[in-house]
Amino acid sequence: MNGTSTSYRIERLRWWHLRHIAHLEKLIFGAEAWTDGMLWAELAAGHYYRVALPSRPEPGAQDEVLAYAGLALVPPEEAWINNIAVAPAARGRGIARALLEDLLSHARDQGIQSVLLEVAVDNMPAQILYDSFGFDTVGIRKGYYQPSNTDAAVMRMELQ
Numbered sequence: 001m002n003g004t005s006t007s008y009r010i011e012r013l014r015w016w017h018l019r020h021i022a023h024l025e026k027l028i029f030g031a032e033a034w035t036d037g038m039l040w041a042e043l044a045a046g047h048y049y050r051v052a053l054p055s056r057p058e059p060g061a062q063d064e065v066l067a068y069a070g071l072a073l074v075p076p077e078e079a080w081i082n083n084i085a086v087a088p089a090a091r092g093r094g095i096a097r098a099l100l101e102d103l104l105s106h107a108r109d110q111g112i113q114s115v116l117l118e119v120a121v122d123n124m125p126a127q128i129l130y131d132s133f134g135f136d137t138v139g140i141r142k143g144y145y146q147p148s149n150t151d152a153a154v155m156r157m158e159l160q
Contacts, residue, residue, distance in 0.1 A: 008066055008095060010102055013049035020065035021051075021085075028085050032145050042082065047072045048106050052086075052095045066090040069099035071106060071115075079107045081117035084126070096129055104133070108159050115159065118152040120145055130155050 013021070018039050025033035034042075042049065052067040067086035073079045081103060086096050107115050118141060119126045135155040144152035 007055055007093060008052045008090075008098075009055050010050050010052050010098060013043065013051045013068060013070075015043060017051050017065050017068070018043065021068050024065060024068065024085055024087055027087070031147050034083070042070060042072075045072075047082065048103065050099055050102050052090070052099060067095045067099060069096075069103055071103040073107070073110055073112065076111065077113040079110070079112045079115045081115060096126075100129065100133060104157075104159070113159055114156055116154065116156045118144060118154055121151045121153050127153065127155075130157075133157060 018036070021039055022033075022036050025039070047070055049068065049070040051065050054064055054066065065087070067084070067090060069084040070082040071079050072082055081100075084096050084099055084103075104115060115135075116138075117130065117135070119130065121140070135157040137153045138156045139154040141152040141154060143149045
């Protein structure tokens with residue numbers, strides 16, 4: 001699946017993107033960023049990960065990652081969205097929406113019946129996005145994100 005905008009394309013995450021993703025993690029999530037080891041483990045586990053890349057990269061640029069997203073299947077019925085992260089400079093272009101559509105399409109193709117995720121309770125833009133797709137809050141994980149001790153809303157969407 002390709003992005004609907006001509007300014008980016010969506011592709012399978014490859015190992016050479018991990019350097020850019022680690023940078024994005026630190027930029028966006030700070031002390032709560034996934035470690036390099038966690039990112040490599042996700043890739044090695046074979047989970048479904050996608051990246052958004054510029055449609056027309058600058059000459060000499062090596063696949064600058066604008067955003068990434070991941071989905072872990074828990075067959076036969078569930079999948080978890082592990083992360084959707086968009087570089088601050090790339091926000092407002094519909095990239096998170098396109099990545100979420102891609103993840104949900106893949107889940108449907110795999111026969112998944114429900115998709116779950118955790119999102120920081122203070123991340124209103126993400127919650128609004130998930131609400132717009134039909135996700136419902138089904139619980140709260142107190143102090144889930146460390147070291148900030150921020151609560152996470154657990155959200156679920158039933159796929160038709």
